[in-house]
Amino acid sequence: MAPLFVKAKAPAKINPVLEVLGKRPDGYHELALIFQTIELHDVLTFERSKDELLLEIDSAPPGLSNGDSNLILQAAELFLKRYPQKKEGVLIHLTKNIPLAAGLGGGSSDAAATLKGLDNLFQTRSGLVELQRMAEALGSDVPFFLTGGTALGTGRGEKITPLPPAPDTHLVLVKPGKGLATPNVYGSGKAVFTSGEKARSFQKLLQEKKLPSLAGSLFNGLEPATFFLMPETQEIKKRLLEAGARGALVCGSGPTVFGITGSRAEAEKIAGGLQDGGRTVIVTRTVPAESK
Numbered sequence: 001m002a003p004l005f006v007k008a009k010a011p012a013k014i015n016p017v018l019e020v021l022g023k024r025p026d027g028y029h030e031l032a033l034i035f036q037t038i039e040l041h042d043v044l045t046f047e048r049s050k051d052e053l054l055l056e057i058d059s060a061p062p063g064l065s066n067g068d069s070n071l072i073l074q075a076a077e078l079f080l081k082r083y084p085q086k087k088e089g090v091l092i093h094l095t096k097n098i099p100l101a102a103g104l105g106g107g108s109s110d111a112a113a114t115l116k117g118l119d120n121l122f123q124t125r126s127g128l129v130e131l132q133r134m135a136e137a138l139g140s141d142v143p144f145f146l147t148g149g150t151a152l153g154t155g156r157g158e159k160i161t162p163l164p165p166a167p168d169t170h171l172v173l174v175k176p177g178k179g180l181a182t183p184n185v186y187g188s189g190k191a192v193f194t195s196g197e198k199a200r201s202f203q204k205l206l207q208e209k210k211l212p213s214l215a216g217s218l219f220n221g222l223e224p225a226t227f228f229l230m231p232e233t234q235e236i237k238k239r240l241l242e243a244g245a246r247g248a249l250v251c252g253s254g255p256t257v258f259g260i261t262g263s264r265a266e267a268e269k270i271a272g273g274l275q276d277g278g279r280t281v282i283v284t285r286t287v288p289a290e291s292k
């Protein structure tokens with residue numbers, strides 16, 4: 001029997017490698033990037049209801065709308081339009097732990113969790129290809145979160161190739177007080193274009209089980225753009241490295257900077273020294289794809 005209630009975790013991500021290959025005629029950028037899910041996650045619940053579609057935010061940082069601009073509602077509307085025979089309403093609850101406009105993929109992950117959650121709730125058995133089609137329409141990062149774990153993204157980031165799990169890694173995330181809008185970062189003219197070789201070599205090392213640590217393979221072609229738009233991020237990276245992080249990088253389009261550490265204790269020690277200036281500092285770690 002179809003369940004009346006479904007609970008889902010929506011994890012955040014980091015990108016140990018993000019290469020911008022070129023600008024496309026459709027205005028997007030061609031990418032080769034590595035995605036990795038992390039322990040930090042939002043929690044969503046989906047409940048059948050007699051009313052219309054409704055999103056209730058139980059806890060979140062200020063500034064998150066429960067209206068149409070929220071990707072959760074856009075995902076739910078897309079799903080319900082695809083299956084018009086599902087006449088019931090849905091009540092969605094969200095506990096938001098992932099910082100907003102941070103480069104951590106929180107909105108995209110919530111959208112993917114919504115597609116999967118409604119597929120479970122209504123037992124539509126959409127299959128990955130159909131879910132992927134809907135995910136692509138919602139945003140470039142959304143398809144990755146349908147499977148999570150470690151993956152290569154190509155195209156505008158929506159074409160996903162699952163990879164073997166990356167080494168288990170402890171992380172410190174540091175997000176400045178303000179967020180950044182992704183289009184501004186891509187549109188700043190400061191991104192560095194590369195050939196895709198770094199993403200290819202990361203993929204090869206993983207497949208040959210020869211990647212000892214993420215720290216030696218970090219690269220992000222958007223980092224100069226994030227540094228330009230928010231110089232504080234460059235300072236945060238410097239401080240993470242001075243405090244003993246083994247590597248540090250702007251995450252996606254930023255402005256979060258992640259630092260790689262050797263243990264949880266090391267991560268907590270480094271985090272303790274960076275709690276100032278209205279920043280959000282989070283200790284977390286990489287996680288593999290959720291088993292079915």
Ligand code: C5P
Pocket residue numbers: 027028029030031138139140141155156157182183184186
């Ligand atoms: O796909 P998504 O809606 O997440 O993209 C948000 C914006 O980020 C796009 O409108 C575009 O300005 C920029 N972007 C890009 N190239 C990509 C992904 C995003 O230029 N591969």
